[in-house]
Amino acid sequence: MNAxxxxxxxxxxxxRVRSAVLLSFxxxxxxxxxxxxxxxxxxxxxxxxxxxxxASNEIRAYVSPRLTPAAVNSAFVRLQxxxxxxxxxxxxxxxVTSDRTGGRFTLLARSSTAVAGLTAALKxxxxxxxxxxGPVGGVGRIALSEGGRIGLLCGLVACALLALVxxxxxxxxLLYAFRHEIRLMRQSGVSEGRILAAxxxxxxxxxxxxxxxxxxxxxxxxxxxxxxxxVLDVTRLTGVxxxxxxxxxxxxxLLGLLGAAHLASSRFSPIP
Amino acid sequence: xxxxxxxxxxxxxxxxxxxxxxxxxxxxxxVVLLGPAxxxxxxLLGLLGALVPPQRGQxxxxxxxxxxxxxxxxxxxxxxxxxxxxGFVPLPRTVFDNLLFKLRVLGNDRDDAEEKALLALxxxxxxxxxxxxxxxxxxxxxxxxxxxxxxxxSPLLLLLDEPFDGLDPDEQxxxxxxxxxxxxxxxTLVVATRGPIPRSAPPDRVFSLIDGRVALS
Numbered sequence: 509m510n511a512x513x514x515x516x517x518x519x520x521x522x523x524r525v526r527s528a529v530l531l532s533f534x535x536x537x538x539x540x541x542x543x544x545x546x547x548x549x550x551x552x553x554x555x556x557x558x559x560x561x562x563a564s565n566e567i568r569a570y571v572s573p574r575l576t577p578a579a580v581n582s583a584f585v586r587l588q589x590x591x592x593x594x595x596x597x598x599x600x601x602x603x604v605t606s607d608r609t610g611g612r613f614t615l616l617a618r619s620s621t622a623v624a625g626l627t628a629a630l631k632x633x634x635x636x637x638x639x640x641x642g643p644v645g646g647v648g649r650i651a652l653s654e655g656g657r658i659g660l661l662c663g664l665v666a667c668a669l670l671a672l673v674x675x676x677x678x679x680x681x682l683l684y685a686f687r688h689e690i691r692l693m694r695q696s697g698v699s700e701g702r703i704l705a706a707x708x709x710x711x712x713x714x715x716x717x718x719x720x721x722x723x724x725x726x727x728x729x730x731x732x733x734x735x736x737x738x739v740l741d742v743t744r745l746t747g748v749x750x751x752x753x754x755x756x757x758x759x760x761x762l763l764g765l766l767g768a769a770h771l772a773s774s775r776f777s778p779i780p
Numbered sequence: 781x782x783x784x785x786x787x788x789x790x791x792x793x794x795x796x797x798x799x800x801x802x803x804x805x806x807x808x809x810x811v812v813l814l815g816p817a818x819x820x821x822x823x824l825l826g827l828l829g830a831l832v833p834p835q836r837g838q839x840x841x842x843x844x845x846x847x848x849x850x851x852x853x854x855x856x857x858x859x860x861x862x863x864x865x866x867g868f869v870p871l872p873r874t875v876f877d878n879l880l881f882k883l884r885v886l887g888n889d890r891d892d893a894e895e896k897a898l899l900a901l902x903x904x905x906x907x908x909x910x911x912x913x914x915x916x917x918x919x920x921x922x923x924x925x926x927x928x929x930x931x932x933x934s935p936l937l938l939l940l941d942e943p944f945d946g947l948d949p950d951e952q953x954x955x956x957x958x959x960x961x962x963x964x965x966x967x968t969l970v971v972a973t974r975g976p977i978p979r980s981a982p983p984d985r986v987f988s989l990i991d992g993r994v995a996l997s
Contacts, residue, residue, distance in 0.1 A: 511887045518881065688871050689881060692929070695831065695865065697858030698885050699851075779826045780865055 515693075515706045522686040530678030531714060534671050538718040538759055541667035544660050546726055546752045550744070551652045565594075565617045567627055568640040573601070573610035575635035580611065583633060587613060590629075592622035610637060620741055671759065672766060675714065679707065679767025687775055694778035704771060708764035715760015719753040726752070781807040781937060781968045782828060787837030789823060797823055799992040801837065808966040810959070814975050814997065815989035821972035822866055824989065825939045828970065830857045842936055859886060862930030866941040866972075870914035870925055875906055878914050878925060879932050886933060900932035904958060920951040927958065931967070938962070940971045944978065956981030 509517070523531070552564060562568060571580060580598065587596045594616040601611045613630075617623045623641060630639050652660065683690065693703055726749055770776075787801035797820045805811050815821050826832035827839055830846050839846040844857060871878045879897035888896065901907045904924040909917065914925060923943055930938055943959070944952040956978025963969055963981075977983065986997040 509890075511885055514884045518885075688869055691865075692871065692882055693885055695829075695858070695863045696882055696886055696933075697855040699855055702885075778831045778863075778865075779822060780867060 512702060512705070515702065516709055518689065519682070519686055519706050519710060522689070523682055524685050527678050527681035527685065530674050530681060534674035534678050534763065535714050535718055537667045537671035537674060538715065538756065538763070539721055541664055541671060541759070542718055542722040542752045542756050543725065544664040544667060545755060546722060546748050547652075548657070548660055548664070549748045549751070550726075553652050553654070553657065562640055563616075565620055565623055566641075567615045567617060567623065567630065569613040569615065569630045569633075570604075570637045570639070571610040571612060572635045572637045575610060579635055583635065584613070587615060590626070592618050592626050594618045668759070672763065675711065675763035676766045676770075679711070679763075680770050682710075683707070683767065683770050683776070690771070690776045691778055691780075694776065700771075704768045707768040707771065708761065711762070711764020711767055712757065712760040714763055715756045715758070718760070719756020722752045722756065723749050781805050781809070781842060782970070783838075783840040784828070785838050787827070787834065787839060789820070789827065789835050797992055798827075801992075801994050803987065803994055805968065805970060807968055808963075809985070810963040810969045810981075810983045811971070812977055812983040812986045813970065813972040813989050813994075814977070814986055815972070816974060819989045820992055821989055822941055825863070825941050825970065825972050828937075829861050829863050829939050830854050831863070859933065860936045862933070862935035862938045864923075864926045864930045864938070864940040864943055866945065868922060868926035870917070870922055872915055873913070874910065875901065875912050875914050875917070875925055875928075876910040879928060882929055883932060888933075896932050896934075897928075900928040903931065903962070904928040919946050920954060923947065923955050924958065927955075927962070931962065935967075937968045937970070940969065942973055943971060944973055952976075952978045953980045 571583075575583075584596065584598055587593055596616075597614045599612045599614065604612045613636075615626065615630075617626050627639055627641050630636055690703060694700075726745065730745055782803065782805040784801055784803040787798055787803075788796070789798040790796050801824065813821050813824065823832060827834055827846070828841060830841070830849065834847045837847075841857060842860065844853065846854070846857070849857060871881055873881065876897055879900055880893050883893035883896055884890070898907065898910075901910055904927050906921060906924050906928060909921060914922070917925060927940070927943070930940065940959075943955055947955060957980040959969060959971065959981040969983075971983070972989075977986070988995050988997045
């Protein structure tokens with residue numbers, strides 16, 4: 509183990525109850541900040557939903573009034589058996605509020621990539637009068653209203669500020685516990701850069717862990733949203749995952765710098 | 781080893797702490813700076829140890845002008861100087877780990893660090909206490925640990941600030957004997973103290989530091 513890794517291990521080993529609690533809450537705030545950031549980019553705005561309220565990956569197929577109940581039943585079974593269909597429902601004509609009076613199939617595609625094929629298949633089916641498609645991509649049926657988006661933005665800013673304040677106090681407590689070691693290092697000729705880098709790396713670790721946790725959370729959520737297959741647009745998801753992780757690292761670096769700023773305090777002076 | 785000339789130092793408020801200091805210490809010499817509290821002894825040791833940047837005057841340590849050293853050279857010089865601060869507080873770990881910490885952060889690998897640490901503990905007579913938690917040591921053994929930390933990486937010069945502070949006369953004599961033993965190995969020692977100087981460690985020369993000025997006693 510080289511001198512820097514040794515120093516890093518010793519610094520992290522100086523974490524006591526107070527600094528552990530503060531840094532854990534800083535980590536949690538940072539995680540919430542990154543999760544809010546990812547949600548802002550992944551959840552579609554409510555305005556992108558069609559006026560009829562069709563959700564993401566949802567397809568509505570209006571049935572001709574001339575279709576017999578047996579034919580409707582047969583079509584229902586055929587749709588239900590398709591691999592690209594997650595769920596299918598039939599609404600009776602009197603349950604459908606539009607002027608089309610033949611009833612309606614409401615389907616949820618298994619993934620965003622399956623929507624186009626399923627729509628084409630529905631249009632080709634006999635007795636289907638028209639087809640409406642919801643927005644492709646997005647997380648299931650969750651959408652963000654304008655108010656929700658503003659709330660999320662405020663939460664994002666609050667979490668970022670909270671993470672900075674908590675990390676600053678956490679590092680203050682940690683460096684206080686490590687003050688004799690810092691004094692000894694300064695007396696012995698260890699460079700300021702090395703001491704500062706050790707604190708900076710500790711901050712980066714907080715950011716890296718928060719970023720990694722958000723990445724894992726996003727992947728698990730995309731899997732859970734539609735069973736075994738991801739429901740999110742892969743390109744968009746990848747972009748948000750990478751951006752969240754990099755933002756986590758950047759914020760971690762900022763937390764580390766805030767911590768390292770304490771080193772200028774006279775309590776770490778080599779001469780008491 | 782040390783050549784100080786026309787050294788002046790003032791606080792930010794303009795109070796003169798050191799005035800026209802001239803000092804010369806030869807290699808292998810044991811010198812005591814004797815002076816009352818707040819006479820500037822700690823500051824002078826800080827200046828000699830390149831821990832405080834000088835304002836006016838010249839300080840040559842081991843042939844290097846401290847005022848003109850770059851950052852890297854200053855750190856290099858500090859590594860060659862063993863420093864025992866006043867009221868030394870050990871690190872909250874075992875005696876052995878105190879030494880290991882200093883040696884490891886200075887770049888020694890584990891084996892070298894362990895070897896040097898054991899040698900230093902043997903020199904100061906703390907080898908049997910190596911596994912003791914340093915904060916549990918009595919005051920005299922804390923001073924011994926501070927000395928072990930100062931000399932563990934083979935320094936050219938030892939600067940010791942009030943090593944007899946807070947010790948009873950017997951303990952002062954015991955630390956004095958240790959200093960004499962270290963001096964016998966041709967180490968250069970500069971000790972700052974309010975006094976008295978233990979009889980077991982008669983220095984080569986004693987300088988008095990009063991009102992910011994140095995005089996040979």
